[in-house]
Amino acid sequence: MPRAGLTAADVVQAAADIADERGYQQLTIGLVAARLGIRAPSVYKHVSGLAELQHQLATRAMAELGDAVATAVAGRAGRDALAGLARACRDYVVAHPGRYAATVGAGFAGPGDPLLAASARVIELIAAVLRGYDIPGPDLVHAIRTVRCVLHGWCMLQLTNAFQWSGDVEESFEQLISFMDYGLRGAGHTDPG
Amino acid sequence: MPRAGLTAADVVQAAADIADERGYQQLTIGLVAARLGIRAPSVYKHVSGLAELQHQLATRAMAELGDAVATAVAGRAGRDALAGLARACRDYVVAHPGRYAATVGAGFAGPGDPLLAASARVIELIAAVLRGYDIPGPDLVHAIRTVRCVLHGWCMLQLTNAFQWSGDVEESFEQLISFMDYGLRGAGHTDPG
DNA sequence: CTTGTTAGCTACTAAGATTAGCCAACTGCA
DNA sequence: TGCAGTTGGCTAATCTTAGTAGCTAACAAG
Secondary structure (H helix, E strand, O other): OOOOOOOHHHHHHHHHHHHHHHOHHHOOHHHHHHHHOOOHHHHOOOOOOHHHHHHHHHHHHHHHHHHHHHHHHOOOOHHHHHHHHHHHHHHHHHHOHHHHHHHOOOOOOOOOOHHHHHHHHHHHHHHHHHOOOOOOHHHHHHHHHHHHHHHHHHHHHHHOOOOOOOOOHHHHHHHHHHHHHHHHHHOOOOOOO | OOOOOOOHHHHHHHHHHHHHHHOHHHOOHHHHHHHHOOOHHHHOOOOOOHHHHHHHHHHHHHHHHHHHHHHHHOOOOHHHHHHHHHHHHHHHHHHOHHHHHHHOOOOOOOOOOHHHHHHHHHHHHHHHHHOOOOOOHHHHHHHHHHHHHHHHHHHHHHHOOOOOOOOOHHHHHHHHHHHHHHHHHHOOOOOOO
């Protein structure tokens, strides 16, 4: 009975690969075990169960997304930064659909939850991008939500293949960025009467 | 052994109630049967399985959303129509979170799929609202996608409780509508450098 | 009233999550 | 080297839930 010498990180890695390759819904303890070359019950030596594994996968995905976004917006401002942010999100979902799916609906386990910290970092990065726009202080939180909403909406529609790939999706994405840029420049300068 | 006299519609209705009350993930054949006062295997006399039940629930939800949107935009134009559209979507998700969740990721079974027709109707309604804006023909498809993306993004974030209810979410929603209205008025009138 | 259809039933199988408890492989230490 | 404690992997079993097989009685049509 040779030991495989696995760590919790290895288990999450296997889960991430399975989710990306076969879809998040196909992520099972049995498949994770098979990929690691062990039996299903042994997986529980590293994670407490499927729920925790899903949560850890969501945490890892959010952290990776944060890294990608941070790299994409570094040294950029204004529309450049906004485009970098949007593309980083879109590219992450395309490259890792299963991981992104794990973040959808993953709840926070408490104030010390690493997923909360990872999510907060992404939101901080959005806020940083918005500093390049002339948004009145009280409206910043609303602008952050708007951008978050647009990006998440696009990612979800892409994830679920909702565009049916009709027409030029790339062009739509470009216009989405322009739409946000234009809207953010006008934010707070118009009376939403 | 008195018959319950159930129809497929009754089964979908029970599924809708369960999804809204206990969450879409809790929707099981067993719970549906219990709510209908029958045993689990009997459910298969009305639907072919859980997958079909989920698909039918998604279809019903999309049709209901279409009805709600149609009512909300009737007799309105421009920003009024846009706000009606947005509120109808938001209100539907709040009232029927489980049903909306069913529509997320539900795939089309083919060209004759009723879900496809129901989805197409909603997109048609979005297109109708956008007719009130001065959008160049070739850009209309991109504008539709943008609006769809913003609305779906908001609904998803609301569905997954992602705002944590910090700050004034209602005010954020108002600004989201203004943001869209402003962006749609500028669409095609600016060069997306 | 008889006959066909079918909605509901019990009993069963299979998949997957999870637990209990065993045992051998490492670890640390003398 | 040898020994003790820890622990990662195992088999076996339970529980939940989807789904199937086959029976039977309720209803519809004549």
